[in-house]
Amino acid sequence: MIRVEKLTKLYNKIPAVSDISFAIEKGQNMVLLGTSGCGKTTTLKMINDLIHPDSGEVWLDEVNTHKMKPEVYRKKTGYVLQNIALFPHFTVAENIAVVPRLLGWDKDKIRHRCMELLEKLHLSPDKHYSIYPHQLSGGQQQRVGLARALAAEPSILLMDEPFGALDPITRASIKKDIAQLDEFKDKTIVLVTHDVQEAFELADKICLMDRGQIVQQGSPDELLFKPASAFVSGFFKEQQLLLEYQNTTLHKLFRWLPETHTFVQDLIPVSPEENLWQAFEKLNTIGKTLLVIKDSGGRLKYADHGSLIHAFTTYKNTLA
Amino acid sequence: MEQQNLWQFMIQQHDKLIQQTLEHIGLTFISLFLALLIALPLGIWIARKPAASPFVLGISGVLQTIPSIALLGFMIPLLGIGWLPAITALFLYALLPIIRNTYTGITGIDPxxxxxxxxxxxxxxxxxxxxxxxxxxxxxMAGIRTATVINVGVATLAAYIAAGGLGEFIFGGIALNSVNMILAGAIPSALLAILLDFLLSLVQHIDLKKLRFALWLIPLICIAATSSYFFSGTQDLKLKAGFTPEFMGRTDGDLGLKSIYKLDIKPVVISDAVMYKAAFDKKLDVISGYGTDGRLKAYNLVILKDDKKIFPPYYAAPLVRNEALIKFPELEKVLNLLAGRINDSIMTDLNYRVDYLHQSPQQVAKDFLVKAKLWRNPLPAGSQTVRIGSKIFGEQYILAAMYGMLIRGNTRLNVYSKTGLGGTQICFNALKNNEIDFYPEYTGTGLLVLLHPSKQTLSRVTKSNGSTYNFVKQEFDKTFQMKWLKPIGFNNTYALMMRRQQSSELQIQSISDLKRYLDQ
Structure with a gap:
């Protein structure tokens, strides 16, 4: 877990980050979200002391980091950079092996770990093991960057706009792979992004920042449906509907959906874990159809355009 | 003199060539190694402390802009002569490229x-x-390569301050007008620069895996190459000798000392600009110089008697075109007014005033003429003009001034002085091409440089001053239609010199005494 208390950083006496506090439980993903220059990257870099705060404390797993040598806990903290920054004079394997080597792992163990990570990140151990970073595509490079951060099995992962340099297709494919990887599931992750979509996709908790301060922190739902200020609602305004649909699972609407239906042409079974956006997509592509939703208790509900909109409106009213 | 090609010269001089090359490599690498020790950490340091970088780069940049010969000049009062000032100067030159490239290399890495x-x-x-x-x-590595190439080039100048290297051949060759000798120094030093640059380029592109190995290799190469300098260095001797590059290559110089006196004194090569001072400062004990040089007096040096007569006489006399003597019938008489009036010690004193006390040649010339009761106020001049030439050093300026004053005081001729005509060849050609009417020349120079006599003739005519003068006079009249007037009296010959005190302590008055002392 990570606890940050009253972090402040001044540049030329002007605060870049002022008085920031948050806590992230073990295994949670937190996203630092905001526009450029809002202090989110500075905040991230203060966690592993790449930038030393002028005041405030950082606790990693209940240890005050300022009482330790930064080199020590940096090795236990994975770090992924926006521009990837692989070491150009190291092979792929050597890049991945950097931290294990610093920790003094034995050669076989390092080799084994490199192979394992290459495979997990959908790179070929045969083809990619001993080539140099410049021989890889951008997407492959960032996969190696992720492998490098994960190599020594850190409990914490810091990611500074890790997908910022990639094209949308590559980005989507890497995110999909990450979502399926065990390596990421139990990690406490702090991720910096300015991409609202990405933030909602990956976050257990979002921390929205502006001008060096936290404007609101909480679950995606809280930010979306209970904005703390006009700034917050303004920040999501352009994508509001899409975000709301994507963040509302059918499970949340289940109680307001009808149990019966009038006529049936095509019945399509969907999982209650799918969101409203996906439900609409299925209805639209297939035409005159009805969705069949079965919850864990075995109960069935039926939905078409009208009933989904109705249920969503009612759901929103309960939140407000 | 028989014609020799470059290859024959190099084979004949191969032991010298090898020694000079080793010295050259040694000088280059010692200084490079020391520069690495300082410049690498300094470059790394300023890459970490950007505030210090303009200061450090500025200072090393200024060092780089000091002309190399001037830098060597600055070193002499501080560090004397020999390897220490040479290496220090080379070291200073190597700093900037290494510091700057280290700094640029490190700060250029993607943050x-x-x-x-x-x-x-x-x-x-x-x-x-x-x-x-x-x-x-x-x-x-690119910076190290630059520094290496600079050092190979600048190291040729080390020969000026008795630190050896291929500059000995180059400067000797320039002084002796020997193309072979110049090339024997210049080609190996150019090849050395190319070769070292190439070898370092291989290191530069070495596989990064072998980096550690390569990094250790550089100092090792430096140390190995460094040792070549000291192995090739001169051994301990009772007396330390320093000769000019010209003297080293002349038969009436070091070669004559070896063959006639059997004197193998293992001299270092040094520029005459610093040689006298070095003798005075006890960095050198025996030097080669000119018999009437003002610095003899300034530094209290004595000439060793040339008892076996290897140095041909260099008596000065006006060398006049025959046509000019016909055109100006009164000229010969006036020029001969100086004949026999200036002996060695008087000339040394006059030179001392000009070269060391920085009095003007005109003033010194006039003072002398007044004292010798030869001075007369200038007469109103007519329309005819006599053109006087001189070579580019103090003694010649003084003589030219005296002749000008004598002509103006005793005739109605105008005087036009064309002084500072470089060396012998330039002056002599000016006379031959009717650009000047006369200039002071030395019998030995006339004999060796302008007439090129055979060996037999040479040994025959250098027996005495009279025979040299007569031979030269006769030959010039025949070959060039020029006349040697009566000698002025002093003999500005080559000479070996020592400090007066040491010479009397060791009782060395002649070159044979010196030989005897060294053989003890």
Whole structure:
């Protein structure tokens, strides 16, 4: 877990980050979200002391980091950079092996770990093991960057706009792979992004920042449906509907959906874990159809355009 | 003199050539190694402390802009002559390229790569050794290559201050007008620069895996090459001799000392600009100089008697075109007014005033003429003009001034002085081409440089001053239609010199005494 208390950083006496506090439980993903220059990257870099705060404390797993040598806990903290920054004079394997080597792992163990990570990140151990970073595509490079951060099995992962340099297709494919990887599931992750979509996709908790301060922190739902200020609602305004649909699972609407239906042409079974956006997509592509939703208790509900909109409106009213 | 090609020259002089090359490599690498020791850490330091970088780069940049010969000149009062000032100067030259390239190489690394290294948990030293130095390596090596090539070039100047190297051949060749000798120094030093640059380029592009190995290789090469300088160096001797590059290559110089006196004194080569001072400062004990040089007096040196007569007489006399003597019938009489009036010690004193006390040649000339009761106020001049030439050193300026004053005081001729005509060839050609009417020349120069006599003739006519003068006079009249007037009296010959005190302590008055002393 990570606890940050009253972090402040001044540049030329002007605060870049002022008085920031948050806590992230073990295994949670937190996203630092905001526009450029809002202090989110500075905040991230203060966690592993790449930038030393002028005041405030950082606790990693209940240890005050300022009482330790930064080199020590940096090795236990994975770090992924926006521009990837692989070491150009190291092979792929050597890049991945950097931290294990610093920790003094034995050669076989390092080799084994490199192979394992290459495979997990959908790179070929045969083809990619001993080539140099410049021989890889951008997407492959960032996969190696992720492998490098994960190599020594850190409990914490810091990611500074890790997908910022990639094209949308590559980005989507890497995110999909990450979502399926065990390596990421139990990690406490702090991720910096300015991409609202990405933030909602990956976050257990979002921390929205502006001008060096936290404007609101909480679950995606809280930010979306209970904005703390006009700034917050303004920040999501352009994508509001899409975000709301994507963040509302059918499970949340289940109680307001009808149990019966009038006529049936095509019945399509969907999982209650799918969101409203996906439900609409299925209805639209297939035409005159009805969705069949079965919850864990075995109960069935039926939905078409009208009933989904109705249920969503009612759901929103309960939140407000 | 028989014609010799470059290859024959190099084979004949191969032991000298090898020694000079080794010295050259040694000088280059000692200074390079020392520069690496200082410049690498300094470059790394200023890469970390950007505030200090303009200061450090500025100072090393200024050092770089000092002309090399001037830098060597500055070194002499501080460090004397020999390898120490030479290496210091070379060391200073090598600093800038290495510091600047180290700094540029390290600061040029993508900052996010350094950030990644720090974020992975590397400490300062690990970042330096694993990331910064390997990535900056090609740039740093480029700086080392530049420094090496500069040092090979500048090291030729080391010959001026008795530090050896291929400059000995180059400067000797220039002084003796020997193309072979110049090339024997210039070609190996150029090849050395190309070869070292090429070898270092191989290191520069070496596989980064072998980096550690390569980094250790550089100092090892430096140390190995360094030792070549000291192995090739001169041994301990009772007396330390320093000769000019010209003297080293002349039969009436070091070669004559070896063959006639059997005197093998293992001299260092040094520029005459610093040689006298070095003798005075006891850095050297025996030097080769000119018999009437003002610095003899300034530094209290004595000439060793040339008891076997290897140095031909260099009596000065006006050398006049026959046509001019016909055109100006009164000229010969006037020029001969000086004949026999100036002996060695008077000339030395006059030179001392000009070269050392920095009095003007005109003033010194007039003072002398007044004292010798030869001075007369200038007469109103007619329309005819006599053109006087001189070579480019103090004694010639003084003589030219005296002749000008004598002509103006005793005739109605105008005088036009064309002084500072460089060396013998330039002056002589000016006379031959009717650009001047006369200039003071030395019998020995006329004999050796202008007439090129055979060996037999040479040994025959250098027996005495009279025979040299007569031979030269006769030959010039026949060959060039020029006349040697009566000698002025002094003999500005080559000579070996020692400090007066040491010479009397060791009772060395002649070159044979010197030989005897060294053989004891």
């Amino acid at each position: 996010s790569i350094k950030e990644a290294a720090v974020a992975m948990g590397m400490n300062h030293w690990q970042v330096l050794w694993k990331i910064e130095l390997p990535l900056a390596f090609p740039v740093i």
